[in-house]
Amino acid sequence: MKRAYRILAVDDEDFNQELLQTLLEPKGYEVVTADDGKQALEILSEKNIDLILLDINMPVMNGYEVCLRVKEDPRTRHIPVIMITSLDSRESRLKGMEAGAEEFLQKPADQAELLLRVGNILRAAEYEDAFNYAIMALARAAEANDLDTGNHILRVGEFSALIAAELGQADKFVEDIRLQATLHDVGKVHIPSHILKKPGLLDAGEMEEMKKHPAFGAAIIGDHPQLAMGRDIALYHHEKYGGGYPAGLRGEDIPLAARIVTLADCYDALRNSRVYKPCYDHAGAYRIITEGDDRTRPADFDQAVLAVFKKKADRFEELYIKMTDQAAAQKRSA
Numbered sequence: 001m002k003r004a005y006r007i008l009a010v011d012d013e014d015f016n017q018e019l020l021q022t023l024l025e026p027k028g029y030e031v032v033t034a035d036d037g038k039q040a041l042e043i044l045s046e047k048n049i050d051l052i053l054l055d056i057n058m059p060v061m062n063g064y065e066v067c068l069r070v071k072e073d074p075r076t077r078h079i080p081v082i083m084i085t086s087l088d089s090r091e092s093r094l095k096g097m098e099a100g101a102e103e104f105l106q107k108p109a110d111q112a113e114l115l116l117r118v119g120n121i122l123r124a125a126e127y128e129d130a131f132n133y134a135i136m137a138l139a140r141a142a143e144a145n146d147l148d149t150g151n152h153i154l155r156v157g158e159f160s161a162l163i164a165a166e167l168g169q170a171d172k173f174v175e176d177i178r179l180q181a182t183l184h185d186v187g188k189v190h191i192p193s194h195i196l197k198k199p200g201l202l203d204a205g206e207m208e209e210m211k212k213h214p215a216f217g218a219a220i221i222g223d224h225p226q227l228a229m230g231r232d233i234a235l236y237h238h239e240k241y242g243g244g245y246p247a248g249l250r251g252e253d254i255p256l257a258a259r260i261v262t263l264a265d266c267y268d269a270l271r272n273s274r275v276y277k278p279c280y281d282h283a284g285a286y287r288i289i290t291e292g293d294d295r296t297r298p299a300d301f302d303q304a305v306l307a308v309f310k311k312k313a314d315r316f317e318e319l320y321i322k323m324t325d326q327a328a329a330q331k332r333s334a
């Protein structure tokens with residue numbers, strides 16, 4: 001059975017907390033309460049929360065601040081926030097929107113309206129969640145045939161999001177690339193596994209076969225508008241900055257998302273061992289990307305993307321370690 005949605009009600013007044021509880025609990029929601037912003041953040045770090053109802057004026061940490069923190073943290077930013085404001089002004093709404101709140105309700109909240117908003121926002125979040133889940137499932141299915149592990153695609157997504165954010169891309173772009181970069185090699189489902197798993201270098205014929213995976217990937221993803229970025233990434237992540245395949249595009253003719261993923265994928269591939277190659281530590285991977293070797297040249301990358309990599313190299317190393325340990329721990333506990 002599906003578990004009840006868990007709503008975090010943050011309000012410094014007991015009376016308001018009780019009001020929300022008596023309204024929401026009979027409708028099957030689980031309500032967790034917090035008296036101030038600091039307590040809310042503590043609860044968020046311990047429990048899975050599906051929705052936050054957030055008061056603005058509170059001691060210790062106000063609602064705007066809580067909302068900002070929630071939206072900054074990759075672990076909580078997907079949780080929708082409804083701000084409940086007694087400050088009936090345009091300014092407080094704008095501040096709330098800037099902090100990333102999805103919805104606003106005026107205090108005292110109209111009960112029917114509150115229930116409708118809560119229901120709608122949870123349903124929308126559920127669809128988004130299911131969409132993200134399906135993308136990940138597709139990406140994982142394609143890996144079954146390959147030597148990469150589940151966390152390769154997750155790390156490539158995370159590195160790509162890091163680069164995009166550093167390049168000053170909008171939040172939407174950053175979130176999209178985090179998810180859709182995982183599809184970069186989805187076309188490999190069509191490549192025979194004796195090629196994917198071959199120890200040693202591929203011969204010319206095998207290489208030709210391998211070079212078809214970007215077009216296969218684009219065909220699998222198709223032309224859904226929500227997945228346009230994923231399609232670009234799958235199709236163009238081997239274009240390099242010129243001289244790659246399949247289209248032989250150059251420079252900025254290659255979509256930015258693909259230019260970003262090229263570097264993210266390269267770093268992660270260098271860190272992992274394969275039957276045909278050893279793995280490198282961070283310093284080794286850094287050296288190859290920034291100085292080149294017989295397979296990789298710094299000129300293969302968008303120079304702005306490369307500059308971000310150099311600047312944020314420590315962060316790449318941290319993320320790699322964190323996301324690899326997690327995978328190992330999950331395997332052990334499975």
Ligand SMILES: [Fe+2]
Nearest residue numbers: 184185237238
């Ligand atoms: Fe690829």
Ligand SMILES: [Fe+2]
Nearest residue numbers: 156184185265
């Ligand atoms: Fe990859």
